[in-house]
Amino acid sequence: MNAIKFLFAAYIATWLIHGIYLGTLVRRFSRLRQQLKELQKK
Amino acid sequence: MKYLFPILSVLTAILLAYALYEALVVAPTDAQQGDVYRIIYYHVPSAWTAFLLFFINFIASIQYLVNSKPAAKAAMKWIVIAIGVGGVIASFLPPVQKLLPTGMRPSAVATTVLLIPIFYFLVGKFFPGDRLDMLALTTAEVGVVFCTIVLVTGPIWARPVWGIWWAPGDIRLTSTLVLWLIYVSYLVLRRFSSSAQTQLLAAALAVFGALDVPLVYFSIWFFRTQHPQPVIGGGGSMDPRMLHVLLISWLAFLCFAFLVCWSRFRLELLHREIEEAHAMESLAGPGVAAKASLPLTRSLP
Secondary structure: OHHHHHHHHHHHHHHHHHHHHHHHHHHHHHHHHHHHHHHHHO | OOOHHHHHHHHHHHHHHHHHHHHHHHOOOEOOOEHHHHHHHHHHHHHHHHHHHHHHHHHHHHHHHHHOOHHHHHHHHHHHHHHHHHHHHHHOOHHHHHHOOOOOOHHHHHHHHHHHHHHHHHHHHHOOOOHHHHHHHHHHHHHHHHHHHHHHHHHHHHHHHHOOOOOOOOHHHHHHHHHHHHHHHHHHHHHHOOOOOHHHHHHHHHHHHOOHHHHHHHHHHHOOOOOOOOOOOOOOOOOHHHHHHHHHHHHHHHHHHHHHHHHHHHHHHHHHHHHHHHHHHHHHOOOHHHHHHOOHHHOOO
């Protein structure tokens, strides 16, 4: 039963890492979108 | 083309969900380790994906380096062909086979060697000029994410099976950690260096960093290690049903990595376009530069 905790911990950790990285990509995209808008305004 | 990314994303999500179902429900329980062995369905595909991404990074970095000198570019083309042809022939010669570690199949060696010219020419064809550098950056960054998963899930598996989180001094574990550190330093260099030579320096670092990949992979054969034997390429044995699930899981992670790399590549493309527009703006004045240099239609996914 205890081993199951490790199994789920590994799977959750995997998707947590992917989620954090995808989050940084989305954040960087939004920042660039903002810069793009500013450039278009000029 | 506009809907290609969303369609592939949906298909990948379905494939990942199917791989998860196969890993947790369909794959048989291991007689010795119980259910905790199912961690390999995330750990091993992540490792393979990280290796593949670092390999592409290596190829892109070499091409970026040799492209700066035409003579080196022509020479490298023939060197790569020689490596491919020579490597495949050599791997089937009896004297070379004797040198291979026990359990390693010559066909696995030949396939791996053959990937070098295939990737070299594909990368050169589809990523000309500065895009090679962008591909190298993309694959290094996504590779580090997958390598991080390997380093996190490995100890989580080791704790209940070995009784320890980490085996200090174990060559497989240490070389993987070193590999991760090399590529983290590569990303740090790319992020914080403002020198005009950053791309060349990073490419040189990546070429030497990639040399750690074979060390990680082959360390199981050449050194005493606690790490289990590989399941593909020789050495270890695995239930065919488990292998089937492992390959499905790898396919799902490969598709996922491809989509993440695609997004990251487009992000880098947009970033460089905006930087270029800013640079032109400072030279030609506001407005003109931004409109002239930004192909806005392809800027966002």
